[in-house]
Amino acid sequence: MLEKIANLLSEAAKEEEVKVTIPENPAFGHYSTNLPFEFAKMRETPPVEAAKDIRDRVAHLAPKGFFERVDIAGGFLNFTLSDKALEDEINLILKQKQDYGRPRMPGRPETIVVDYSAPNIAKPMNVGHLRSTIIGQAIVNILRFRGYRVIGDNHIGDWGTQFGSLLYAFKNWGNRRDFRKDPIGYLVNLYVRFHKEAEANPDLMAEARAETNKLQKGDRENRRLWREFVKVSLREFNKTYRRLGVRFNATLGESFYEKMLSRIVADALKKGVAEKEDGAVKIAFHDEKMPDIVIEKSDGSHLYSTTDLATIIYRVKRWRPVKILYVVANEQALHFSQIFKAAELLKIASETELRHVKFGMLLGESGQKMSTRRGEFIKLEELLDRAKEEAEKIEKRSAEKVGVAAVKYFDLSHDRQSDIIFDWGRALNLKGNSAPYILYTYSRLRSILRKAERMKKKLDLSLLKSEAEKKVVRQLIYFPDIVAEAASNLMPNYLADYLFKLANDLNAFYETSPVISAKKGLAESRLALAAAGSAVLKQGLRLLGIETLEKM
């Protein structure tokens, strides 16, 4: 709808870029533009004159009866849609349901690769992974809904130097039986023990490096153990992904790119982008604000940076994406700007936009970064379990779903770029601005719809004149606009915020406007509104990766 009006204005004013906004205050219509201000500036006419001029032309171009009125307020033009236009829109929701707001894209869809989650083998997923996983999945859902072909790729950390210490520890102190009981927990303990002992005995570090080296050279035993670590870790991760409703199209860990690495280094040297220094190979940016990156160590082994470049090459070749989005913590901003710059110099992604979709950290209650050493890292599974327990206090049957939804919504309702202070009470909040509140609204609407099963849904907006009803209608038609905005800015919190407001309005609606006991005509209209409301809530939540409940 916003786009429709923007196009109309664009044609009327003969301007390419026209900004249309959704005014906060209903007194300013359904949509609003400040175009007259812009016009006035360019043509040096008073804003009101410009506004009149534009209004006349819009009136000429708009379909008959589309606008109830177009008001001039200073340099603003405020558009109020007619009942007919609103009715058509709500009826469209009832007809299209989960497809309402899905744009029809002509031609072949463009591809976007989204890199998200990316946990490390042999380490449990912690609340730090929550953000990448949840935000990443929401972005995937939203972009897909907008018509893109989206490839979600889980870039597992399965090839780091941490395997050296792990291999050493497992071979020397390992115990199969304990390993089987809680594989990841056991590996973490080994890892911690190794580093404690290495402090007293620095020779161990050399041993670990030797193990890493053997692994990378293809030593059979090390490979076998490594594969086992990967296998058990993935099994654990998949449990969590199932709980969270997260799905990838590809899970290609760092090890997958291993064979490409030396070729990349050779190529970088050949192109003159990289140079040798003290036996290592590095890419120099000659920019004091961007430190150089090493892509091959003097012992010939490769790094995170090398793998990331290989990953770009692979993704570009395999999927031909217009964009690759990295849903990775803000902490890695420098790393990605280096990688993107390197990719530019190497010309390996000239047709593809590389973008770091940063997100802030979850800080401990002290406001500082959580640390494993201080034992502040909270395991994701533990968080979900606690959420479930919390939900059980109120609702037995769907506690798992409600709890998971609360955790997801907690994350998604924040601007992804800012840090969040992690607080159990808030993360598990089941009241106020929370998933359970929205789920509750949905299930109440469903309940009404069930009770009115026999009744026809027939919308007549001339009957729905109360403030509460008008607010719902107004909010509903914004759904496609909000999804579009969330997609173009990659900001799921726009959608979360919208759904909360919509739930708010729906609550006020069914509180003040009885459906079943209403007079004939009015009842059918209210029922239609309730149905449209529930459809939009459901689809909106689905895009955020939150499942609705029929009863709770």
Add this chain to the structure above:
RNA sequence: GCCUCGGUAGUUCAAUGGAUAGAAUGCGAGCCUCCGAAGCUUGCGAUGAAGGUUCGAUUCCCUCCCGAGGCACCA
């Protein structure tokens, strides 16, 4: 030092350069003979500081101040 994010009610968060800065939580006052009180109605309360651009700045630019993080032949 350089770079990335932030600084908004007591607290935790919103607000594509717009109109009266919104919520949640907290505290106070109401609302269950009426589709479900995880709810509804209502009161209290905020833009770090100083400049600049603009008809208009929480938003953009500059200079400070405060917080978090990053600047390895780690990931």
